[in-house]
Structure formats: C-alpha cells, structure tokens
Amino acid sequence: MDTEPRFFETNGPGTGGVVGQPLNRVDGHDKVTGKARYSAEFPQQGLVYGVLKGSEIAKGKIQSIDTTAAMKEPGVLAVLTHQNLPKLAKTPNSPEGKKAIGAPMGFLPLTSDTVHYAGQPVALVVADTFERATHAASLVRVQYAAEKPLASYQDPKAELFNPEKVQDGKTDGFTRRGDARAALAAAPVKHTATYTHAINHHNPMEPGSTTAVWEAPDRLTVYESTQGITRTQKSLATMLGLPLEQVRVVTKYLGGGFGCKGSSWPHTVLTVQAAKAVNRPVKLVLTRQQMFTGMGHREDQTQTLQIGATREGKLLALVHEKTSTTSPWDNYAEPNSRIINLLYACPTFESSYKLARANVMTSTFTRAPGEAPGSFAIECSMDDIASQLGIDPLEIRLRNYAEKDPTNGKPWSSKSLKQCYARGAELFGWSKRNPQNGATRDGKYLVGYGMATASYPVHNSQGTARVRLYADGHAVVQSGATDLGTGTYTVMTQVAADTLGLTPDKVRFELGDSRLPTAPNSGGSVAGGTVSSSVYVAAQEVWQKLKKLAIADKKSPLYRAKLEDVVVEKNRMVLKTNKQKGEDFMALMKRNEMSDIEGTGNGKYGAGYESGLAAGGADSGHQDDMAGHSMHSFGAHFCEVRVDAEFGTVRVTRWVSVHAAGRILNAKTARSQIIGGSIFGIGAALMEETFRDPNFARYTNASLGEYHIPVNADIPEMTVEFIEEHDPYINAMGVKGIGEISMVGVSAAVANAVFHATGKRVRDLPITPDKVMGAMAV
Amino acid sequence: MNNFSYTTATTAKEATGARKNSVQSAFIAGGTTLLDLMKLNVEQHPQLVDINMVPFKGISETTDGLRIGALERMSDVGENLLVVQQFPAISEALLLSASPQLRNMASIGGNLMQRTRCSYFRDTAFPCNKRNPGSGCPAQTGDNRGLAILGGSAACIATNPGDMAVALVALDAVVLLENSKGKQRRVPLLDFHLLPGTTPQRETVLEPDELIVAVTVPAAAHARKSHYVKVRDRASYAFALVSAAVGLDVQGGQIRSARLAMGSVGTKPWRALEAEKLLVGKPATEASFQLAAAVAVRGASPREHNRFKVDMVQKAIVRAFQEIAA
Structure with a gap:
C-alpha cells in the first residue's frame, strides 16, 4: 500500500500548505x-454559587462546626460539611476510585473529620449570589482538636522513607545502571553539589472552576476548567456510580493550567454534590488564595548530585539523591532522575528518592515535572565541572553528547541537539564569552553568559x-x-x-x-x-x-x-x-x-x-515503534544576565532558545509557547517561592501580590528558533510537542549566567538578591 | 467581606463627623489597601465614608516649600514638575511604587495610612498581635524575610511597607490633620507613625475623628539634591527589600547638610538622624557614606530570614548618596 500517504508531507513553502505557517489564532x-466562554462563564437557569471555607489549622480533627450564623444569612441555601455532604457511590480512596481517579484525590475533604492540611475545605456554602456565599462562609465557625503539624521534610522531626515508586507509580524509587558508586570512587575528577528548590505554584491566570448541572437525577453536565475532560469524566462517573455516558464534561477554553489542571481535584466533586444537595446548578470558582491549596504545586525538594568525570570532562558516574515533601496520602515526587540519567553519555547511574509525609496538600505535575528541577541540578554541575577543568560550558556538553539513549542503548528517533547548540551559540554570540568568571563588568553590573541543555520525552x-x-x-x-x-x-x-x-x-x-x-x-x-x-x-x-x-x-x-x-x-x-x-x-x-x-x-x-502505522485506521493493527527508538525533544537555552554588583539583583538581559521538537505546526504559536515556558522558568529561577510557615504548615504568601512572577520589566526581547526535524517514528505528524521543553534547563541557564557574572554559585532556587549578595560577600 | 453602608462626604466636617459617630467606620479614598483588607476579613467596617469629594487637592509651591493635598493621586504627584525638580526623592519613590494602575487610584493620605504587608497580619487564620492583640507574633520565628530589623518588639516586627513615606520623612515632611471640630494640627511625619511596643494595633497618632488634609515639605538644598534607591525581588511591582531616601547639600566637597531615611527595614519609615549628624562637615566621599550607613543600622535586630537587610540597606544608602554626590 505504498501509494497511500503514511506521513504528513505537504508542509512547507511552495506546497500551498498552512501547517507550520504562522497562522493567527483562529480563536x-x-x-x-x-x-x-471559559468554564465559569456558561449561563445556567437558576444558577447558584458555591464558596469553600478552608481549614485554619493544618492537622487535627474537626470537633464541631457551627453553621447557624451562616444559614441565617439571606440567600444561603446550604452549608455542606462532612456531616451532611451527600454520600458518594465510591470514594476516591476505594479500590475503584484509586484506579479511576488518581493519587491527588487519595484524600477527599468533607468526607471525614480529619484535617490533613491548612486550607483544606471544611465547609461548602451555597447561596444565591457569590457575595452572599462568600460572606456566609466567613461566618462558619469550626472547633478543632488541633495537633502540631509537620511542614516539610526539612523539619528535624520528619520521618524520611524510600518509596518503591514515585509520581503516581510511574518512576522507581531506586534506579541503578552499572556500578555508579564504584565508578565515582575511582573517577579522577569528582564533583558533589546539593541543590534546593522552593515550593512553586502554577498560578494560571484562570483559576480552577466547576459548574455542575444535574440535567436529570442520573445525568450530569460539568463545565470544568481542566486539561483533561476524559479523566474528569471518568473520575466523576466512578465516584457517582454513573455510567460514563451519563457524565458530560465541557472545557471550551482554558486560561492556562501548567499541570495543575491535569488531575481531578476535590472542588469538582464537592461542587457536583452541592448541586445535588440544593437541586440547582452550582458554580464554584477557587479564589487565588485557594489556588495555593486546591490544585497542587511543585514540591519543596533537595537534590544531591555526585559526578565522576575524567580530566577531559567525560562523565564516568552520576549518583543522584532527592528528598522532598509529600502529603499524608500520596507518594508524589517529581521524577528528577529521568533527565539526569538521559541527558549525557555516562556509563553508570544511580538515583534514589526519599520522601517525608507532611501536612500539605499533595504536590503534582508542574510544567516539565522532574525535568525542570532535575536539569537545574545536572546543568549547574556540568557548568561547575567545565569551569573547574577550564573547558567551555558548551564544549563539555559536546564531549558528553549522547549519540544514543544512555538509559537503554536505543537509537534516538531523531536528535538535533548539536544543531540547536550551534544555532543558539551563533544567535547569542557565545564565542564572545569571556572564559574568566566574574571578569566582565559594565558600570555597576557584572555581566554573565550561561547556557543549558533542554530535553523532554515524547510520552506514550x-x-x-x-x-x-x-x-x-x-x-x-x-x-x-x-x-x-x-x-x-x-x-x-x-x-x-x-x-x-x-x-x-x-x-x-x-x-x-x-x-x-x-x-x-x-x-x-x-x-x-x-x-x-x-x-x-x-x-x-x-x-x-x-x-x-x-x-x-x-x-x-x-x-x-x-x-x-x-x-x-x-x-x-x-x-x-x-x-x-x-x-x-x-x-x-x-x-x-x-x-x-x-x-x-x-x-x-x-x-x-x-x-508503518500512520495511514491505518483506528483498528488497523499495525505495530508501532514504541520498542525500537527512544523519542525525545532537545534544545538549548542561552542567557545573559546583569547582576548588580552590590545588591545582587539579577536581571536577564538577553535570551536565545533553539529547540528541535519534530515538526512545528505553527511558527507563531510555537514561538509564543517557548517564550511563555522560558519566562515560567525565569520566574522559578529568580523569584517564585511559596513560603510554608514551619510552625503552622500554612502558606504565608498565597497571593499574586506576595508570590512573585516575572513582570514585563523582568523579561528582555527573546529570540526563539526551531530546528525542523522529520521524525519518521514518533507519530503520523512527526510532532514531538513543546509544552514542557521550553522550561527545561531555564533555571540552570540563568544560574550558570549568574555564576559566570559573579564567580559565585547559588544552588538554592529562587536566586533572590539576598542569596546572590550573600554569595558575593564570601 | 461583611456588609457595610456607604456614604459620601463632600466636606471635611461631614467626613470627620461621620467617623466621630461611628469609630468603627473607615474613610475611603483610593481604597487600594482598604478593600483588600476588607475582602480578607482583616478589617470589618460597618460603614465606609467616601472622602474623594472633599476638596483636599492641589500640589502647590508655598512660601517655604511644597504642599500636597491629601487626596492627590500618587501618579499625579510623582509626575508633577515641581516635585520632580525640587523634591526628586519624593517623585522617584512614588514612581517606583506599586503599579501604574494602583498609583492612579491611591491617594497621598491613604498611602501614609497603608498597613503592613506582613503575611501573618493579612491572613486571619494566623495569630497576630496587630490584628488581634495578645494572640502572638508568629513572624518572629516564621516568614520574616520582608520584616523589620529596626523598631520591632516581641509583640510585632511588621514593616511599614511604602516608599513615599520614606522620602517624605527624610525631607522633614509635616502632616496637616483636621478633626471633627474643624481644629487643625501639624504633626511632623517623623512622629506620625508609632513604634509597635506592646500595642502594635496602634499605628499612628491620628485620632479617630481626624483626617489628613495635606502634607507639606520644606524647600531645602538637600531636598533639591535628593534621591531614592529601591532594591526589590523583581524589576517592578514589588515592595522593597530595602530602600534609602537621601538628600545632600554639598559645598566645596564638604557636606553642609544631609538627610537619610530607610524603607522596609523599620516598623515605621526609618529616619537616621544620628547618621545625618555624622555626615555634616565630612567630605562627600564613599568612606563618609559608609560610615553613616553603619551608624544608620546600629541596633538592628534581624531575624532568621532578614539578616541580609543589615548589609543590603547599607549598600542602598551608600549607592543613593554616591549617585547624587557624583
């Protein structure tokens, strides 16, 4: 059947096609x-409003809830608590629930008197207006038997354990390839460094929201702000005991998600149950403050990376250890080790994870989960070793270029990283980099260049x-x-x-x-x-x-x-x-x-x-290439920073990203996505940090006033290019996807530029002025 | 947010009278802090008295300096030519504050009354002596990176958050107040804000029935040569980590008078009088400024996460002086 097209071919100038062209957004x-219409904007007949009240304490039991004052307020229809929430057919932590719903929902608020984290919903007020529901929620009085909470793995009382699997069971808690410890001990060059990463929150512009409409006693429509309507549908159908087709989920537009809308979260099913209780459509939108405890975060974590290398800078051993905080009911840890195992040719590797259960909402996928913080560790360490051995940072990466996937020996389906390095270096002017650290000054600023590699898998x-x-x-x-x-x-x-x-x-x-x-x-x-x-x-x-x-x-x-x-x-x-x-x-x-x-x-x-599958219909039965090739995107970031020599304030002043991610479907939206991801990464590198009070296990800066994300003035003009790839294995369109890779390596590129500017290494994200100033004083 | 009534006052007397009758009520001008705090249930007022129609307007040159009506907006004052030319530190401080949108709303009087950004104050789930006297101060051992190293007490280390007041206090600003009887009094800004001591809930000397009418700033050589330096976590729209407002009058290389105040390091806008005195008669050199900076932070009492402020504010002081001495 070689006459049939098996791969999309009509792309490019001269063909008259529009794939790849910078078409304006059709929406x-x-x-x-x-x-x-975003999910909270679908009008409904008789719509009423739900507002959650969060727990003031982070650990303990609810002794009593006084809803009298709230119920007396005009317009209030119901105050739902663990005492009167309509029962679910299956709870998320039942065997069926676990299979269908996923780890973040391993604990569902309003189903027991247990409080596991600060801000955990303890009541849901429904009223005829949003304002009345909000005010009534503030009148709900809860008596707790409070216990001393644990705030993070860093608490001396934290009990660390080695999980068998992390991240929803997808990654092994311990991985070994060769004898990395022995190789490390024998290596002529050794480098050990510890990196910490602050808690980060996704903070999409559009918060989580649910509008639940019971069309009939056994038929539900939910307008939901989610990245996955199928997952939401499945989880709701399971919890409600309804056939799948009786649950309809609608998400026409999203104002961002970055991973926090990739799972089912408690507010959705609670809103559905509230709609059942009041027999009216109910809309619930999380407040910005509730976004900090309602839909996960990137966890606080420490990584220690030990590298053994030759005097020429060739890697011999990688030993990676990660310790992080998880919730009382989940074993979530970002799989940082994946990218460390994969990025460079290295004969041996070992990684292990340690977790501590603390009184926190569970952490979850956050843009490039694992790859983002993992790349921070390895890309800073590579930069250090380059500096230590007097090798250019780009050169050391080329010396360790992985011609095949080091984790399994498979050939890459396509890899254009060398072209990304070359083009990025050319666009940036990398050759002008002063080989000396801390040696380029412009007035009150120290100027530094940094770069880092990016990679992200094409997921099955x-x-x-x-x-x-x-x-x-x-x-x-x-x-x-x-x-x-x-x-x-x-x-x-x-x-x-x-x-x-x-x-x-x-x-x-x-x-x-x-x-x-x-x-x-x-x-x-x-x-x-x-x-x-x-x-x-x-x-x-x-x-x-x-x-x-x-x-x-x-x-x-x-x-x-x-x-x-x-x-x-x-x-x-x-x-x-x-x-x-x-x-x-x-x-x-x-x-x-x-x-x-x-x-x-x-x-x-x-x-x-x-x-041989692309042209086949849904049931053509062809074999795919899952076992044959390793499929990944690659790219490189180049960054210039100016560091105030006294205050330690860091400003990114130039940025170049070049990525190779298979076919690029639209030059304009792709460029925007890479810019967005790079800015996301610059935020994580320089300012994003949620502070969890060590005594109360409660966030202290749960607002966009106090949780800093970059403003326009923090971001320079950004240059983004793509190396086009024609990958015959990944899928029929040859598209690898660019949502995550844009932020992988970003924080390392920034940190490496700061290192080049100042000669001082900050391994604790975010790199705020106080840390840089402190490092420069040493 | 609780339900509240809303009235509009067109004269100072109407406004102060309304508050005299109901001490729990609040004046609202720009509302940029008040509405936040009401939505957070930190403040619960049964009544808001809108004072925007009260004629406390005008930015004018007086015989001895500058007069700014309390209801002038931050953006208008920051961009006013008289302020830019004669009191540059005030203009700079204003234009480095908040965001353009907020500066277009926020009034000068309201900005002087801005309450702390201490996280524990702004979240009612936490204890806080300022919000709920006697409940405790978790900031002492918690998230204190942004909090005060000067003027704190065991009860409270909340920072006074703004920029403008730092420049104003450096340049000897005076606050003009009027009460419900129509009686006016003048309070130096230096004495306007109170130290927390054991009563952190009391933040200013303002009486319940008093309203800020205007702020005056004396003209001076050190005001014409004044400057504001702000260090922050991001390039715009962030409260200062530290800031410094300085003024200098230098003749023949010798300092005749100096002014120095610091922001985001004190529980009130922090004037460094001793450091100023030390500079008089000294050469306008980096060494002199460093000496003054060291004196300015004498007695600082940092906590776990704000130790950096001791160094950083000294650097900001030296930077600010150096930039105008140059």
Whole structure:
C-alpha cells in the first residue's frame, strides 16, 4: 500500500500548505471580544454559587462546626460539611476510585473529620449570589482538636522513607545502571553539589472552576476548567456510580493550567454534590488564595548530585539523591532522575528518592515535572565541572553528547541537539564569552553568559478524532482535547486544512467536550502530536472512502482505476500516472448526492511512517515503534544576565532558545509557547517561592501580590528558533510537542549566567538578591 | 467581606463627623489597601465614608516649600514638575511604587495610612498581635524575610511597607490633620507613625475623628539634591527589600547638610538622624557614606530570614548618596 500517504508531507513553502505557517489564532477574535466562554462563564437557569471555607489549622480533627450564623444569612441555601455532604457511590480512596481517579484525590475533604492540611475545605456554602456565599462562609465557625503539624521534610522531626515508586507509580524509587558508586570512587575528577528548590505554584491566570448541572437525577453536565475532560469524566462517573455516558464534561477554553489542571481535584466533586444537595446548578470558582491549596504545586525538594568525570570532562558516574515533601496520602515526587540519567553519555547511574509525609496538600505535575528541577541540578554541575577543568560550558556538553539513549542503548528517533547548540551559540554570540568568571563588568553590573541543555520525552499517548467533510467544501473536525491557550484550536485547524486540501477558513475544529472522540489530557506535551496525528489519520480514512467511491462511480474520471493508483493532491483525487485525470471531492460527492462523509482516526505514539502505522485506521493493527527508538525533544537555552554588583539583583538581559521538537505546526504559536515556558522558568529561577510557615504548615504568601512572577520589566526581547526535524517514528505528524521543553534547563541557564557574572554559585532556587549578595560577600 | 453602608462626604466636617459617630467606620479614598483588607476579613467596617469629594487637592509651591493635598493621586504627584525638580526623592519613590494602575487610584493620605504587608497580619487564620492583640507574633520565628530589623518588639516586627513615606520623612515632611471640630494640627511625619511596643494595633497618632488634609515639605538644598534607591525581588511591582531616601547639600566637597531615611527595614519609615549628624562637615566621599550607613543600622535586630537587610540597606544608602554626590 505504498501509494497511500503514511506521513504528513505537504508542509512547507511552495506546497500551498498552512501547517507550520504562522497562522493567527483562529480563536483570537472570540477571545479578545469576550465571545469565548471559559468554564465559569456558561449561563445556567437558576444558577447558584458555591464558596469553600478552608481549614485554619493544618492537622487535627474537626470537633464541631457551627453553621447557624451562616444559614441565617439571606440567600444561603446550604452549608455542606462532612456531616451532611451527600454520600458518594465510591470514594476516591476505594479500590475503584484509586484506579479511576488518581493519587491527588487519595484524600477527599468533607468526607471525614480529619484535617490533613491548612486550607483544606471544611465547609461548602451555597447561596444565591457569590457575595452572599462568600460572606456566609466567613461566618462558619469550626472547633478543632488541633495537633502540631509537620511542614516539610526539612523539619528535624520528619520521618524520611524510600518509596518503591514515585509520581503516581510511574518512576522507581531506586534506579541503578552499572556500578555508579564504584565508578565515582575511582573517577579522577569528582564533583558533589546539593541543590534546593522552593515550593512553586502554577498560578494560571484562570483559576480552577466547576459548574455542575444535574440535567436529570442520573445525568450530569460539568463545565470544568481542566486539561483533561476524559479523566474528569471518568473520575466523576466512578465516584457517582454513573455510567460514563451519563457524565458530560465541557472545557471550551482554558486560561492556562501548567499541570495543575491535569488531575481531578476535590472542588469538582464537592461542587457536583452541592448541586445535588440544593437541586440547582452550582458554580464554584477557587479564589487565588485557594489556588495555593486546591490544585497542587511543585514540591519543596533537595537534590544531591555526585559526578565522576575524567580530566577531559567525560562523565564516568552520576549518583543522584532527592528528598522532598509529600502529603499524608500520596507518594508524589517529581521524577528528577529521568533527565539526569538521559541527558549525557555516562556509563553508570544511580538515583534514589526519599520522601517525608507532611501536612500539605499533595504536590503534582508542574510544567516539565522532574525535568525542570532535575536539569537545574545536572546543568549547574556540568557548568561547575567545565569551569573547574577550564573547558567551555558548551564544549563539555559536546564531549558528553549522547549519540544514543544512555538509559537503554536505543537509537534516538531523531536528535538535533548539536544543531540547536550551534544555532543558539551563533544567535547569542557565545564565542564572545569571556572564559574568566566574574571578569566582565559594565558600570555597576557584572555581566554573565550561561547556557543549558533542554530535553523532554515524547510520552506514550493516543487519541482519536473525527473528520466530517461536506460536499460544499467545508469540514468539521472534532476531538475531545483541550486547548490550554497555547493554540490547539489553531494548529488542528491547520492540520485538517492541509490534509483535506481546504483553506483554514473552511475548517471548524471543535474540542473540549466529552461527547467528542476521546483525546488524552493536554499534559506532558502530548496534545500537539497525538491530536494532530488523529486528525491526519481520520482525514486519510475520509480520502480512502472517497477514492473507493470514485473508482466505483461510472461518471468519475477515476472509474475503474486501481485504488493504489489514485493519489490525493490538495482537494483532488488524481491518477498517480496522469495527474490531469481526476476530480475534486465536491464534484464526486454532489454527483453521488452525498451531503457529507465521515472518517475517524487514532493518532498513536510510535506510529510514524517508518513504523508503518500512520495511514491505518483506528483498528488497523499495525505495530508501532514504541520498542525500537527512544523519542525525545532537545534544545538549548542561552542567557545573559546583569547582576548588580552590590545588591545582587539579577536581571536577564538577553535570551536565545533553539529547540528541535519534530515538526512545528505553527511558527507563531510555537514561538509564543517557548517564550511563555522560558519566562515560567525565569520566574522559578529568580523569584517564585511559596513560603510554608514551619510552625503552622500554612502558606504565608498565597497571593499574586506576595508570590512573585516575572513582570514585563523582568523579561528582555527573546529570540526563539526551531530546528525542523522529520521524525519518521514518533507519530503520523512527526510532532514531538513543546509544552514542557521550553522550561527545561531555564533555571540552570540563568544560574550558570549568574555564576559566570559573579564567580559565585547559588544552588538554592529562587536566586533572590539576598542569596546572590550573600554569595558575593564570601 | 461583611456588609457595610456607604456614604459620601463632600466636606471635611461631614467626613470627620461621620467617623466621630461611628469609630468603627473607615474613610475611603483610593481604597487600594482598604478593600483588600476588607475582602480578607482583616478589617470589618460597618460603614465606609467616601472622602474623594472633599476638596483636599492641589500640589502647590508655598512660601517655604511644597504642599500636597491629601487626596492627590500618587501618579499625579510623582509626575508633577515641581516635585520632580525640587523634591526628586519624593517623585522617584512614588514612581517606583506599586503599579501604574494602583498609583492612579491611591491617594497621598491613604498611602501614609497603608498597613503592613506582613503575611501573618493579612491572613486571619494566623495569630497576630496587630490584628488581634495578645494572640502572638508568629513572624518572629516564621516568614520574616520582608520584616523589620529596626523598631520591632516581641509583640510585632511588621514593616511599614511604602516608599513615599520614606522620602517624605527624610525631607522633614509635616502632616496637616483636621478633626471633627474643624481644629487643625501639624504633626511632623517623623512622629506620625508609632513604634509597635506592646500595642502594635496602634499605628499612628491620628485620632479617630481626624483626617489628613495635606502634607507639606520644606524647600531645602538637600531636598533639591535628593534621591531614592529601591532594591526589590523583581524589576517592578514589588515592595522593597530595602530602600534609602537621601538628600545632600554639598559645598566645596564638604557636606553642609544631609538627610537619610530607610524603607522596609523599620516598623515605621526609618529616619537616621544620628547618621545625618555624622555626615555634616565630612567630605562627600564613599568612606563618609559608609560610615553613616553603619551608624544608620546600629541596633538592628534581624531575624532568621532578614539578616541580609543589615548589609543590603547599607549598600542602598551608600549607592543613593554616591549617585547624587557624583
């Protein structure tokens, strides 16, 4: 069947295609005019408002709750507590619940009198207006039997343990490749360093929200701010004991998520139960303060990395240890070791995790979970070793370039890291770097250059899409994906347009509804590759049907042609040997009195054209390439900082990122995404830190006034480029995804630039002025 | 936030009278701090008296200096030519404050009354002696990175948060107050804010029925040559880690008069009188400024997370003096 396209090929200038082009966002107009509805903006008949009251204490038992004053307030319909919340069919920590719902919900507030963390919901007030519900919530009086909480692994009383698995059971608590300890002991160059990372919160612009509408006693619609409608649907159906199809989840637009909307969280099911209790649709939007305890965070953590190397800077051993805080019910730790194991050629490796249970809401995926803090450790250590051995930081990375995946010996499906280094260095002017640390001064500023490598895996994922092509020349394309705001609507419109031979204005792409074909969570950078491949494969099914129709149609120029001799050019089917002979789909469909035609497709990880699956339909049964190649994106960041020589304030003054992530679907949205991720990383590097009081285990800066994220004045012009890759293995579109890689290595690039500027190494994120000033004084 | 009534006052008498009748009520001008604190349930007022129609406006040159109406907005004062030219530290402090949106709302009187950003004060789940006298001060052993190293007590180490008051106190500003009987009094800004001692809930000398009418600042050579340096965690829209407002009158290389106040290090805008005295007659050199800076932080009592302020504020002082002496 070599006549069938197995891989998307019509890209690029001259082909007339729009994939890869910097198309403006198709949803831009709706967003700026307010027509786009975010999840809390769907009007409902008889809608009432839910407001959560959080626990004042971090550990203990609820002795009593006095709701009298709250209930007396005008407009108040209900005050739900653990004493009167409607019972769930299955709790999240039941065996069924654990399977369907995931770790963050291992403990569900309002189902017992236990308080595990400060801010834990202890009551949910429902009233006819948001203001009345908010005020009534402040009148709920809770008596606690408070116990002394534990705030973090750093508390001397913390009991550390080695988990068998971390991060939802996905990563081993202990990993070993060769004898790293022995190799380390024998290595001529040794480097040991300890890195700490502050608690970070995602803080998407749009907070978490749920609008729960019981359409019938056994039929529910939820408008939810989530990165994964399928996961939300499954978890709610399980907890409520409803068939999956009786629960509909809608998420049309998201104002960011960064991982905090990638799981099910308590407020969703609590709102659903509140709607049941008051028999009205209920809307609940988390406050900014509640976002700090309602949807996870990046955990506080310490990493110690020991490296053994030759005097030429070639790695011999990597030994990594991580200690972090987790919640009383979960074993979440970001898998930092993954990238440390993978980034460079090194014959031996060992990693271990230690956790302490503290009185905190559980931590969760935060943009590049594991890769972001893991890269901080290894990329700072590599920089140190380079400095110690008098090797240029870029050169030491080239000396340790991994030509195949060091973790399993597999070849890469594609890797263009060398090109990223070269292009980034050229754009940045890396060759002008002064080899001496702390030797470049401009007035009151010390100037430094830093760089770091980025990498992120292409995760195993699959999804489905449906294409409906109409005889009048337009198409509706659907997939139950979500658009975090990064451009899913736009890039899928482009893919559908090119695969169907239409202009983008003739394509409507629909997403964000569990009634649509299922798609994966928009997380782990999988949406771009999986959904685009699904669309592509679905479009191929449409063309197959049309070709069959044409060759059986006496009036078609293609009548009696062999199926394999017919190829598609734009919106026409033509003979491969004589491209003049053929017709467009509209003529064919109209003649056959066919108003529309539908195809579905299954986009799969590992199903690129070399693996022979891409053209197959959902059930074609081809083998994919999951076992054959290691699939990762790579990139490099280059950073210039100016450090105030007295105050230690650090400002990033130049930035260059070059990434190779397979096919780039839209040059403009991709650039924006990389810029966004880099700024996210600069925030983590220089200012983001949630402070948990050591005595109260309660956050002290749960607001955007006190939790600093970068403002425009902190960010320079950013240069972003891509190295285009044609990866024949990952998926039908050859798309690796760019959601996470943009922030991997960023904090290291900044820290390395600070090191170059000052000659002092700060290993404790964020790199605030006090730490730099302190380091410079030593 | 509790329910409250809202009235508009068009004269000072109406405003102060309303508050005399209900001590729990609050004046509202820009509302940039008040509304936050009410939403957080830190403050619960049964009544808000809107004073925006009260004619406390105008930025004018008087016979002996500058007069700023209490209801002038931070942005207008910061960009006023007279202030920019004759009192640059005040302009700089204002324009380095908050964000343009907040500066367009916030009034000068309100800014002097701005309450601390101490996290424990702003979250009612925590004990706090300022908010709930006698309940304790978790800041002493908790999140005290932003808190005071000077003027604190066992009851409270909350920092006075603003920028403008630091510049004003350095330049001998006087606050003009008026009470419900129409009686006016003048209080040097230096004496306007109170140290926490054992009563951190009392923050200023303002009586319940008094309203800030205006702020005056005497013209002086050291005011014309004044400067404000602010160090913060990000480039804009952040409270200071430390700040310094300085003024200098130098003739023939010798300092005739000096002014120095520090921000974000004290429980009130912190004037360093001794350091100023020490500078008089000294050469305007880095060595002199360093000496003054060391004197300015004498008696500092840092906590676990704010030790850096002792060094950093000295550097800010030297930087500020050096930049105007140059």
